[in-house]
Amino acid sequence: MSEEGENAVASDPQWDEERLARAALGAVIDVGSxxxxxxxxAEGAAxxxxxxxxxxxDSSWTRRARLLDLEGLVxxxxxxxxxxxxxxxxxxxxxxxxxxxTELGGMGGAPAGLWLLxxxxxxxxxxxxxxxxxxxxxxxxxxSVAMDLASDLAAxxxxxxxxxxISGGAYGIDAAAHRGALSGDGRTIAxxxxxxxxxxxxxxxxxxRRIGEQQLLVSESPxxxxxxxxxxxxxxxxxxALSAGTIVVEAAARSGAANTARxxxxxxxxxxxxxxxxxxxxxxxxxxxxxxxxxxxVANAEDVxxxxxxxxQPVLLGVGGERRPLDQLGGELLVVREAxxxxxxASTDEIAVRTGLSVADCLASLxxxxxxxLVRADGVGTWLLARPSRSTVR
Amino acid sequence: MSEEGENAVASDPQWDEERLARAALGAVIDVGSxxxxxxxxAEGAAxxxxxxxxxxxDSSWTRRARLLDLEGLVxxxxxxxxxxxxxxxxxxxxxxxxxxxTELGGMGGAPAGLWLLxxxxxxxxxxxxxxxxxxxxxxxxxxSVAMDLASDLAAxxxxxxxxxxISGGAYGIDAAAHRGALSGDGRTIAxxxxxxxxxxxxxxxxxxRRIGEQQLLVSESPxxxxxxxxxxxxxxxxxxALSAGTIVVEAAARSGAANTARxxxxxxxxxxxxxxxxxxxxxxxxxxxxxxxxxxxVANAEDVxxxxxxxxQPVLLGVGGERRPLDQLGGELLVVREAxxxxxxASTDEIAVRTGLSVADCLASLxxxxxxxLVRADGVGTWLLARPSRSTVR
Numbered sequence: 001m002s003e004e005g006e007n008a009v010a011s012d013p014q015w016d017e018e019r020l021a022r023a024a025l026g027a028v029i030d031v032g033s034x035x036x037x038x039x040x041x042a043e044g045a046a047x048x049x050x051x052x053x054x055x056x057x058d059s060s061w062t063r064r065a066r067l068l069d070l071e072g073l074v075x076x077x078x079x080x081x082x083x084x085x086x087x088x089x090x091x092x093x094x095x096x097x098x099x100x101x102t103e104l105g106g107m108g109g110a111p112a113g114l115w116l117l118x119x120x121x122x123x124x125x126x127x128x129x130x131x132x133x134x135x136x137x138x139x140x141x142x143x144s145v146a147m148d149l150a151s152d153l154a155a156x157x158x159x160x161x162x163x164x165x166i167s168g169g170a171y172g173i174d175a176a177a178h179r180g181a182l183s184g185d186g187r188t189i190a191x192x193x194x195x196x197x198x199x200x201x202x203x204x205x206x207x208x209r210r211i212g213e214q215q216l217l218v219s220e221s222p223x224x225x226x227x228x229x230x231x232x233x234x235x236x237x238x239x240x241a242l243s244a245g246t247i248v249v250e251a252a253a254r255s256g257a258a259n260t261a262r263x264x265x266x267x268x269x270x271x272x273x274x275x276x277x278x279x280x281x282x283x284x285x286x287x288x289x290x291x292x293x294x295x296x297x298v299a300n301a302e303d304v305x306x307x308x309x310x311x312x313q314p315v316l317l318g319v320g321g322e323r324r325p326l327d328q329l330g331g332e333l334l335v336v337r338e339a340x341x342x343x344x345x346a347s348t349d350e351i352a353v354r355t356g357l358s359v360a361d362c363l364a365s366l367x368x369x370x371x372x373x374l375v376r377a378d379g380v381g382t383w384l385l386a387r388p389s390r391s392t393v394r
Numbered sequence: 395m396s397e398e399g400e401n402a403v404a405s406d407p408q409w410d411e412e413r414l415a416r417a418a419l420g421a422v423i424d425v426g427s428x429x430x431x432x433x434x435x436a437e438g439a440a441x442x443x444x445x446x447x448x449x450x451x452d453s454s455w456t457r458r459a460r461l462l463d464l465e466g467l468v469x470x471x472x473x474x475x476x477x478x479x480x481x482x483x484x485x486x487x488x489x490x491x492x493x494x495x496t497e498l499g500g501m502g503g504a505p506a507g508l509w510l511l512x513x514x515x516x517x518x519x520x521x522x523x524x525x526x527x528x529x530x531x532x533x534x535x536x537x538s539v540a541m542d543l544a545s546d547l548a549a550x551x552x553x554x555x556x557x558x559x560i561s562g563g564a565y566g567i568d569a570a571a572h573r574g575a576l577s578g579d580g581r582t583i584a585x586x587x588x589x590x591x592x593x594x595x596x597x598x599x600x601x602x603r604r605i606g607e608q609q610l611l612v613s614e615s616p617x618x619x620x621x622x623x624x625x626x627x628x629x630x631x632x633x634x635a636l637s638a639g640t641i642v643v644e645a646a647a648r649s650g651a652a653n654t655a656r657x658x659x660x661x662x663x664x665x666x667x668x669x670x671x672x673x674x675x676x677x678x679x680x681x682x683x684x685x686x687x688x689x690x691x692v693a694n695a696e697d698v699x700x701x702x703x704x705x706x707q708p709v710l711l712g713v714g715g716e717r718r719p720l721d722q723l724g725g726e727l728l729v730v731r732e733a734x735x736x737x738x739x740a741s742t743d744e745i746a747v748r749t750g751l752s753v754a755d756c757l758a759s760l761x762x763x764x765x766x767x768l769v770r771a772d773g774v775g776t777w778l779l780a781r782p783s784r785s786t787v788r
Contacts, residue, residue, distance in 0.1 A: 145672055275669030275681060278539055278693040287669060290684060291691040299672040299681045 020070065021049035022086045022113040027073060027222045028052070028064035029112070032234030037100055037109025045086075045112060076223045082117040082196045091116070093126045094335055096241045097356030102266045105259075107233060110241075110356075111220040117196045120164075120216030125189055128311030128338055129164040130304060131243035131264070132180075133236075133257045134173025134250045139282050142250030145274055146173045147180035149247060152301035154186020162186050163311055166243050168193070168235060169208050169217075171201060173249045173257070178207060182215070189216045191239050193231040195223040218242075236260040237267075244308050244338065245270030247298060251285035258285050261295060268353045270307050271295040309338050309385070332357060336365035337374055337385075345382035414464065415443035416480045416507040421467060421616045422446070422458035423506070426628030431494055431503025439480075439506060470617045476511040476590050485510070487520045488729055490635045492747065496660045499653075501627060504635075505614040511590045514558075514610030519583055521732055522705030523558040524698060525637035525658070526574075527630075527651045528567025528644045533676050536644030539668050540567045541574035543641060546695035548580020556580050557705055560637050562587070562629060563602050563611075565595060567643045567651070572601060576609070583610045585633050587625040589617040612636075630654040631661075638702050638732065639664030641692060645679035652679050655689060662747045664701050665689040703736050703779065726751060730759040731768055731779075739776035 022045045029036045039048050052065045077084065085091045092114075099110045116122055132150050134142060154162040165181035167174040169190035181188035190211045192200065196219050199205040199212075211217055220238060221231065236256060240246055240263035248271075251257035264271045273295035276283030289295035298304050332355075339354040340346055348366065352359045366383055369375040376386045416439045423430045433442045446459045471478065479485045486508075493504045510516055524547050526540055548556040559575035561568040563584035575582035584605045586594065590613050593599040593606075605611055614632060615625060630650060634640055634657035642665075645651035658665045667689035670677030683689035692698050726749075733748040734740055742760065746753045760777055763769040770780045 141671060274672060275677070275684070275691070277535060277671055278668060283669070283693075287691055287693045290669070291693070291697060293687075297669070297681055297685040297691070299677075299685070303685060 015074065017046045018044065019084065019086050019113070020074070021045035023074060023084055023222065024049050024065070024068060024070050025052075026112040026115075026220060027070070027225075028068055029061055031111070031220050031231055032107035032109065032237060034103055034106075034108040036112065040112060041100060073222050073224070076197070077115060080117065080197050080223060082115050082217075082223070084113050084115055085122065086113040091121055091123045093122050093242055094332070094356055095126055096238065098267045098353065099237060099241050100356070101353065102237075102241075102263075104237070104263055104266050105233065107230075107237060111238065113220075115196050115219045115222060116216060117212045118216040119214065120187060120189065122189070122216060122218065125164040125187055125216060126166075126242045127334060128308065129166050129189065129243050130308065131166040131239045131246040131260070132173065132177035132249060133167055133239065133246060133260045134248055135252055135255055135257060135282055136170050136172040136174075137252070137282070138172035138176070138250045139276075139280060141276060141280070142173055142274075142282055143176040145276075146176035146249045147183070149249070149274070149298075149301055149304065150177040150180030150188070151184040151186065153304060154181035154188065155184045156186075157311075160311065163244075163308075164189055166191060166239055168232075168239060169200075169204055169211070171203060173251075175204055175207055177249075178211060182210070187215060189218055189242070191235055191242065192217060192219045193221070193227040193235040195219060195221050195225040197223040198226065200227050232256060233259060237263045240264040240269060241267050243269060245272055245304070247272040247274060247304065248286050248289060248295065249274045250276065250280075250282035252281050253284045253288075255285055258289070261285075261289055265294060268350065272298040272304060272307060274298060306342060309340050309342050311338075332361060333365050333369055336362055337369055340375060340383060340385050342385070345378055345384045347382045351383065409468065411440045412438065413478065413480050413507070414468070415439035417468060417478055417616065418443050418459070418462060418464050419446075420506040420509075420614060421464070421619075422462055423455055425505070425614050425625055426501035426503065426631060428497055428500075428502040430506070434506060435494060467616050467618070470591070471509060474511065474591050474617060476509050476611075476617070478507050478509055479516065480507040485515055485517045487516050487636055488726070488749070488751070489520055490632065491751075492661045492749070493631060493635050495747065496631075496635075496657075498631070498657055498660050499627065501624075501631060505632065507614075509590055509613045509616060510610060511606045512610040513608065514581060514583065516583070516610060516612065519558040519581055519610060520560075520636045521728060522702065523560050523583065523637050524702065525560040525633045525640040525654070526567065526571035526643060527561055527633065527640060527654045528642055529646055529649055529651060529676055530564050530566040530568075531646070531676070532566035532570070532644045533670075533674060535670060535674070536567055536668075536676055537570040539670075540570035540643045541577070543643070543668070543692075543695055543698065544571040544574030544582070545578040545580065547698060548575035548582065549578045550580075551705075554705065557638075557702075558583055560585060560633055562626075562633060562650075563594075563598055563605070565597060567645075569598055569601055571643075572605060576604070581609060583612055583636070585629055585636065586611060586613045587615070587621040587629040589613060589615050589619040591617040592620065594621050626650060627653060631657045634658040634663060635661050637663060639666055639698070641666040641668060641698065642680050642683060642689065643668045644670065644674075644676040646675050647678045647682075649679055652683070655679075655683055659688060662744065666692040666698060666701060668692060700736060703732050703734050705732075726755060727759050727763055730756055731763055734769060734777060734779050736779070739772055739778045741776045745777065 055062045096110045150165045164187040166189045167177040178188045194200045199208040246264040248257045273286035273289040290297045339351045352362045449456045490504045544559045558581040560583045561571040572582045588594045593602040640658040642651045667680035667683040684691045733745045746756045
């Protein structure tokens, strides 16, 4: 990283070469590029970025690379108060790594890095998070259901926090979901298809500003980026990957929410849909998803809770009455435990796909969790959550 | 059959000993009695009735048998214009024989016979018939959906008749289903839990009278019978068995429609449910059935048609452009063909359960249908409908 324009930020120890290269790649490469993700994973971001900048070829990527004012971009992002997280950072959500194994409509790959704005800690928020998505032109019925679901799911339960509600900050269902979570002092994340300084759509700027101040805004794209169609599709993959499950509240026959549902299924997360009146055009996609068994019907927050693994929270263990809160578990252990369904069992392979971890890492974590009495092997290669007994006598 | 009071009807050649015995048993034995069905099947109705009448024991069945005025009952039924069909009659719906293999809540067994009133021919009407059931206290939404579904499904299609709509004649969804079928000049059957002279509930007497004059009323119980709770449950099993599938339109958490849905599943028929607003108490049972994968979501008549085998109707066969109408098929062939799903395959065992025929009879019929080019074996022990090509060249 020897280009002169990058010397100032490059001298900031937080902005090491790899991080700068990831920010640069995120700025010049089309979002959701499977080939970029593969290259970065194989060769490291710094090497890919260096090759791109010095390439003699004339492609849209190399042209953009030569034109990029990386120092200006990082400076603007820092003035906005945003931060950039990359794999290996504590705040990096390992959940998105499932995207390295997932392709849909020619798109895939984990983002090179994520821009964040707000006091929320991304890695903590996404544990057990639920996405609530749907039509911009939602009905009052849909907005009311989205708001109720978000409020109920985000509300504190059993002394622990509720589920963070993830959505895309758009008009209609998205905004209702964010507002519902906020209304009950719950946690919410808006994943944007634009730079964190853009706050698109304009009519939701107040809501998005509040989320940036009190909660968390997330984007794969740097400041200054305007939303594009490809950007919206790439954003949908992030919403799907960051969540334990996605609820489609209302969506017309052709809709972005159906795309998010497909990403959710591709990421092996739980796809849920809310029924509505059969005459409503806005319930066409939820009904089709349920009819074709691509989504489970959810009519209320209880239905959602039954489909998702319990959110991590302090639980009583059965051994000697000792309290050992689950949130003392390390990142991987927590991720693996959360990948287990609330009801029923999952195979090691399924858990690997859900978590984005290798099968070997999953097995190691599952055995560690078994030692701690938090999961049980059922003897046929699958795993289930161990329900801690409140009694110390088994 | 030598008791003097029965001589008059016994001398009518139509009322042979077996038929009279079945009418008598239907009048004195609790409806839906599995043990009666087994006895009659093993020993014949005349023998069971004779044993019951001459029994010295004092049970409710023997007391009722001694008190029964069989001639009076048959006379009243004939004055009403009703007829009594038993196994072996052309109009007997072999579909109900699945009940001999089906038990639910201590109830089961095919009826000893069925009382019919109206110009409709039961055996013809039940081919491809669809049940539409639900709450008495339905909402306007539910009644409107029931009426639309019934009207669309009962409407003539492709030059053939539509599906007969079967329901229970009750207030709310049932009445809307019957009215919807009638509104489009479709066919409908009301299966009552009371005698055909009772026309319960009173508020639907006009509708039921019209069905009895223009369509078909069906009951397992003789004239004079008042509806009982057990009678309603036994009636639900008949609705389920007579239909290729049952649609639950609206039903509260505890409801008779849920019972009909269970009977439908037990009879291996298709269970369908209509979604609605999640705040509506009347959509609780449909949503639960869909959520728990006990029912398929149907939002319109097209969804229903895709789940049910095509109703029998003239089709073009691919051989030499020859037209050979399906309704030239004999009873068993027709029943077996209708037991095949509209999409996908069914095993011989499944077809046996759906039709109430023995596996051997099903195999014979399937091979005959295969010879006629109407079904295809897929090579792994399952069968599917052969789609006739309009072209004579394959």
